[in-house]
Amino acid sequence: MKYLILVADGAGDEPIKELGGKTPLETANIKNINQLAKKGTVGVVSTVPEGIAPGSDAANLSVMGYDPRVYLTGRSPLEAASIGIDMSDTDVAFRCNIVTLQGEGAYEDLTVLDHSAGDITTEEADELIKAVNEKFGNELIQFYTGVSYRHCMIVKNGETDYVLTPPHDILTKKVREYMPKGEGADFIYNMMKESYELLSKHPVNIRRVEKGLNPANSIWIWGQGKKPQLSSFYDKYQIKGATISAVDLIKGIGICAGLKSVDVEGATGTIHTNFSGKAEAAIQQFKDGMDFIYLHVEAPDECSHQGDLSGKISSLELIDEKIVGPVIEYLRSTGEAFRFLVLPDHQTPISIRTHAGKPVPFVLYDSSKETEADESKGFNETAAAASGLFFGNGYELTDYFFGC
Structure with missing residues (x-):
C-alpha cells in the first residue's frame, strides 16, 4: 500500500459574492480531485484545536498526525530544524x-x-x-x-x-x-x-x-x-515517508518527525512554483521505496494573503492538473493499492487575507475500496458539510487514513 497526503495550503474559504456565492474550491476546475471524491470519502475535519491560533504550524502538525496541544512549541523552532540549525x-x-x-x-x-x-x-x-x-x-x-x-x-x-x-x-x-x-x-x-x-x-x-x-x-x-520534541513518524505508523514542500516550516516538521525532506528545483511557495517538479519528486520517491509522501503546496495560501482571487483559483487548478493527475496516473500504473488524502491545512479566506480556524473539507480515496461514483461528492466546503462526516481533530483523520 502506498500513501499520499496532499495539503493545498489555505485552500479553504467562505462563499464569495463575485463567485455567485460559491467558494474557490467550488469554482475551480479540479476534475482529478473531484473524481477521487466521487469514488471515495468526503468530510470535514478540524485541524486546529480550540484556543490555538490557526497557523500552519499547528495545522500541519495535526494533519501529519501530531496533537498540537502536545507537540507545538512555536513555528520557528520547526523552521530552524529545516535550515539545519x-x-x-x-x-x-x-x-x-x-x-x-x-x-x-x-x-x-x-x-x-x-x-x-x-x-x-x-x-x-x-x-x-x-x-x-x-x-x-x-x-x-x-x-x-x-x-x-x-x-x-x-x-x-x-x-x-x-x-x-x-x-x-x-x-x-x-x-x-x-x-x-x-x-x-x-x-x-x-x-x-x-x-x-x-x-x-x-x-x-x-x-x-x-x-x-x-x-x-x-x-x-x-x-x-523552543526546540521541539516530536515522536518518530515511523514508530507511530510503521511507514517510511518523505515531505515535499518549499516551506521551511513543513520541512522542519518532517525532519523532526524523522521523515526525509525532498527539495524540488524551482519550488517557491508561490503560484509560480514548480508544480510538475513536485509531482515528479513524489513519483520518484515512491519508485525509490518510500511508502508515504506528505506533499505540501503553499500557493493557494499565498494568493489568499495577497487578496488574489483569480490566482487562488488558478493555483487549485494547477495543483489538480500538474500534481494530482500525474501522480494518480503513476500510482494506478503500478497495480499496487494506494490511499490519497487531499485537504487544506486551514482556511485562508480571501475576505480577511489571513488564516481562520474553521473546519476544512477533505477527500480520502482508497483504490482498494473504490465505490460507485456519486456525482454529489466533490472537494469543496458544501459537499463536505453535506456528507455528515466530521473529525474533531486532524490527527484523528490521519490515524484513520493509515489505519482504516
Whole structure:
C-alpha cells in the first residue's frame, strides 16, 4: 500500500459574492480531485484545536498526525530544524520575515503593505539577512537565511513570553498597535525599528524600487519557541515517508518527525512554483521505496494573503492538473493499492487575507475500496458539510487514513 497526503495550503474559504456565492474550491476546475471524491470519502475535519491560533504550524502538525496541544512549541523552532540549525534546549527561535512597510514619519506610523516583500528571491534575501546579522548579531543573537521572505533568529538563553504578531495578520494596518509587547521585548522592537533605516538604503532594495518591486525594508520578528520534541513518524505508523514542500516550516516538521525532506528545483511557495517538479519528486520517491509522501503546496495560501482571487483559483487548478493527475496516473500504473488524502491545512479566506480556524473539507480515496461514483461528492466546503462526516481533530483523520 502506498500513501499520499496532499495539503493545498489555505485552500479553504467562505462563499464569495463575485463567485455567485460559491467558494474557490467550488469554482475551480479540479476534475482529478473531484473524481477521487466521487469514488471515495468526503468530510470535514478540524485541524486546529480550540484556543490555538490557526497557523500552519499547528495545522500541519495535526494533519501529519501530531496533537498540537502536545507537540507545538512555536513555528520557528520547526523552521530552524529545516535550515539545519542545531538548537540547544535553552535556545529560542524566532521567525524573521523581511516585509514591506509603507508610509511617512515614525516607524510606528508606517503600514504593513506586504508580509513577503513581493515574494523576494532567496538570493536577494540572503544579502539582506547577512546585513541584518552584521548589524545586530552577537554572541547571543544570530540570524539565519531561510527561503524567500522566511528567515530565522536564534537567541541563546532566550525567553518566549512576548506578544508578537504575524505580519500576514495585519496587512494594511499601522505598525503602532502591533509592536512587540512583554517584559524585555524592547530589544526586538529596537532591531525591527533600526532595520528599517538599514534595509531601506541597501543596494538590493534600491534595485528593487527601480524595478517597481516592493522593497524588503524591515525585519518583522514573531513566532517564538523552543526546540521541539516530536515522536518518530515511523514508530507511530510503521511507514517510511518523505515531505515535499518549499516551506521551511513543513520541512522542519518532517525532519523532526524523522521523515526525509525532498527539495524540488524551482519550488517557491508561490503560484509560480514548480508544480510538475513536485509531482515528479513524489513519483520518484515512491519508485525509490518510500511508502508515504506528505506533499505540501503553499500557493493557494499565498494568493489568499495577497487578496488574489483569480490566482487562488488558478493555483487549485494547477495543483489538480500538474500534481494530482500525474501522480494518480503513476500510482494506478503500478497495480499496487494506494490511499490519497487531499485537504487544506486551514482556511485562508480571501475576505480577511489571513488564516481562520474553521473546519476544512477533505477527500480520502482508497483504490482498494473504490465505490460507485456519486456525482454529489466533490472537494469543496458544501459537499463536505453535506456528507455528515466530521473529525474533531486532524490527527484523528490521519490515524484513520493509515489505519482504516
